[in-house]
Amino acid sequence: MPRTTASAASGPIPARAGIGLRFAHHALAVAGAASADWLEVHAENYLHDAAARAELRAVAARYPLSIHAVGLSLGSAEGVDDAHLAHFAALVAELQPGLISDHLSWSRSGGVALPDLLPLPYTQEALAVVCRNVDTVQAAVGRPLLIENPSTYVQYVDSPLSEPQFLRALVERCGCGVLLDVNNVYVSACNRGVAAAALLDEYLAVLDARCIGELHLAGHAIVRTESGRTLRVDDHGSEVCAEVWTLYERCIATLGPRPTLIEWDTRIPAFEVLVAQAAQAQCRLDGLNARRVGHG
Amino acid sequence: MRVVSVMAEAPALAAMQGAMTRALLAEDAAGRAVPEAWLQGPEAARDGLHVHRNTVIGGCWNALRLSYPSLERWLGESTFAALAADFARLHPPAEPALTRYGETFGGFVASRLPDARQPLVRALAGFDWLFERVAQSAPATFVAGTAVPLGEGVQLYLAPGLRLHASAWPVETLRERLLALPAAAAPASLDIPPTRGLRHRALWRTAQGVHVQPLSGSAAALVGALLDGAPLAAALAAAADAEAGPRAAPGSAAGPDEFAARADADLVQVLEREVLCAGFARLVTVNSSSSGEIR
Numbered sequence A: 001m002p003r004t005t006a007s008a009a010s011g012p013i014p015a016r017a018g019i020g021l022r023f024a025h026h027a028l029a030v031a032g033a034a035s036a037d038w039l040e041v042h043a044e045n046y047l048h049d050a051a052a053r054a055e056l057r058a059v060a061a062r063y064p065l066s067i068h069a070v071g072l073s074l075g076s077a078e079g080v081d082d083a084h085l086a087h088f089a090a091l092v093a094e095l096q097p098g099l100i101s102d103h104l105s106w107s108r109s110g111g112v113a114l115p116d117l118l119p120l121p122y123t124q125e126a127l128a129v130v131c132r133n134v135d136t137v138q139a140a141v142g143r144p145l146l147i148e149n150p151s152t153y154v155q156y157v158d159s160p161l162s163e164p165q166f167l168r169a170l171v172e173r174c175g176c177g178v179l180l181d182v183n184n185v186y187v188s189a190c191n192r193g194v195a196a197a198a199l200l201d202e203y204l205a206v207l208d209a210r211c212i213g214e215l216h217l218a219g220h221a222i223v224r225t226e227s228g229r230t231l232r233v234d235d236h237g238s239e240v241c242a243e244v245w246t247l248y249e250r251c252i253a254t255l256g257p258r259p260t261l262i263e264w265d266t267r268i269p270a271f272e273v274l275v276a277q278a279a280q281a282q283c284r285l286d287g288l289n290a291r292r293v294g295h296g
Numbered sequence B: 001m002r003v004v005s006v007m008a009e010a011p012a013l014a015a016m017q018g019a020m021t022r023a024l025l026a027e028d029a030a031g032r033a034v035p036e037a038w039l040q041g042p043e044a045a046r047d048g049l050h051v052h053r054n055t056v057i058g059g060c061w062n063a064l065r066l067s068y069p070s071l072e073r074w075l076g077e078s079t080f081a082a083l084a085a086d087f088a089r090l091h092p093p094a095e096p097a098l099t100r101y102g103e104t105f106g107g108f109v110a111s112r113l114p115d116a117r118q119p120l121v122r123a124l125a126g127f128d129w130l131f132e133r134v135a136q137s138a139p140a141t142f143v144a145g146t147a148v149p150l151g152e153g154v155q156l157y158l159a160p161g162l163r164l165h166a167s168a169w170p171v172e173t174l175r176e177r178l179l180a181l182p183a184a185a186a187p188a189s190l191d192i193p194p195t196r197g198l199r200h201r202a203l204w205r206t207a208q209g210v211h212v213q214p215l216s217g218s219a220a221a222l223v224g225a226l227l228d229g230a231p232l233a234a235a236l237a238a239a240a241d242a243e244a245g246p247r248a249a250p251g252s253a254a255g256p257d258e259f260a261a262r263a264d265a266d267l268v269q270v271l272e273r274e275v276l277c278a279g280f281a282r283l284v285t286v287n288s289s290s291s292g293e294i295r
Helices: A025-032 A048-060 A083-095 A124-141 A165-175 A182-192 A197-204 A242-255 A273-294 B014-027 B042-067 B070-074 B077-090 B105-111 B115-135 B171-180 B219-229 B232-244 B255-263 B265-276
Strands: A017-020 A039-042 A065-068 A099-103 A105-108 A111-119 A147-148 A177-180 A212-218 A221-224 A230-233 A260-263 B146-151 B154-159 B163-167 B199-206 B210-214 B281-287 B292-294
Touching: A025 A048, A025 A273, A039 A048, A048 A083, A048 A221, A048 B042, A048 B070, A065 A083, A065 A230, A083 A124, A099 A212, A105 A242, A105 B014, A111 B014, A111 B042, A124 A165, A124 B014, A147 A212, A165 A177, A165 A197, A165 A273, A177 A182, A182 A197, A182 A212, A182 A230, A182 A242, A212 A242, A230 B042, A242 A273, A260 A273, B014 B042, B042 B077, B042 B115, B070 B077, B070 B105, B070 B115, B070 B171, B077 B105, B105 B115, B115 B163, B115 B171, B115 B199, B115 B210, B146 B219, B146 B232, B154 B219, B163 B219, B199 B219, B210 B219, B219 B232, B219 B265, B265 B281
Parallel strands: A017 A039, A017 A260, A039 A065, A065 A099, A099 A147, A147 A177, A177 A212, A212 A260
Antiparallel strands: A105 A111, A221 A230, B146 B154, B154 B281, B163 B199, B199 B210, B281 B292
16 A cells, blocks of 8 residues: 655565556556555656656655666677666666566667567576676666566577576576566466476576565467467566466465566556456465465 | 578677567568577577567557657558558667657658658657657756846746747647547548748646647747857847847847847837746746745
């Protein structure tokens, strides 16, 4: 629930269900009328839009806030964009969000910033690149990042490490954490033709549970390609599907409660729909807590 | 997308990312080719890259429609989308935050249209762009804006983010009409003639949103000069030039007598009616015992 008193820093993110805040629901959040335990925003929407930034200040004074970047391009061989990083660091310094994160992906090459999260080959070369970039970002903001596993639609031939292995090595070298997107695990597993539960179990086995600082949940689309294949596309445009809820239950049963975000970015519905999705996540977190108390 | 069936060495990451970027932005099949040896399964690679290509082009399109809403209504969604895709391939974003992406899109669209429609497209796109940039500016807090000493302890503050626009078309009215149309409406016909002479407007933002106020040519010259940092005397000279042609070298430092000579009755009226009383301006009295009073 929103705080009633303003503070300069947004405070820690509770291990409860939160909601991704988009412009369509800004007014609710600014007024403190958004029924959410915490909110997460995309950093890039607030770097050059002074009006939105002013509203975000008001939001941060009322709700625990997490800042999720989509454009640091941590996997770019040419490094992190200094100007973009400076803007991001200033946003973090100003709002003191409870969590900050970006993706295990690249989007920048040759002066072009592609608005997408492109996958990396999981090689030692790529690991060195990502480590260097994560170190650069963490030095600029003075705190650890959470790195999110991406949804993948292609696989590299030369990718000797698994994604969990790659993330584990990254965590060990850089001291960053992991944002585990359960929907992305499901989408990637389906697109690769492997069992989603098995992929999730690999994540949970390979990664130290203490490094997983946040979970994401979202809906995805199912598309038929020109070649007749079925692909799942992480479009954040629908409710969380039953299979992902099951994976989520499996996840928190192993990890324990974690801050869990409901993301919805396309065809954004009424805020009440997001609240209902968050309530479903919270119900599972509450059930987990009740079982833990009962067993204690 | 064609997948090149040649064996390629595992590319260094930088080279691979450069090649992938070019492939994602390429329009034709040949340009979209990515060596098969990099990705598993030719069809799977093609399908997967198609998803990424859609995301890239779709992200650019969405950013452009946010910056050019009335242009999209006028062109129609499908035409706008096609032009946005072409623009994205030729002029992809250079920075990750897309709020400033596409300043040259209006000129790009105009260049694809018949000559007769180009000036209006440029004007409409220019107004869209400016309006949306003002919408992204901080709500007016006047003491953070441009300050102009008026003498005797009085300062004129102009709203931060205040911008000026001039065109020969009634773009503000056109924009309102276009945005009132249903989103799925057929492309609107707006083949209208330009008005005689330029129409000037001031745009600024408050907590209530973006405000647009018509200005005379002399008032626009006055405000424009002040926004450029000119002292009041030089700004008045610019206003006088706009009203009746050049009277003095722009930016010349005018003394009190010269100032008085320039500030004829008409200009004083302009200053009072269109600037001092405008929503984008505030007069602040500064005295020795307080930091200021906004009147």
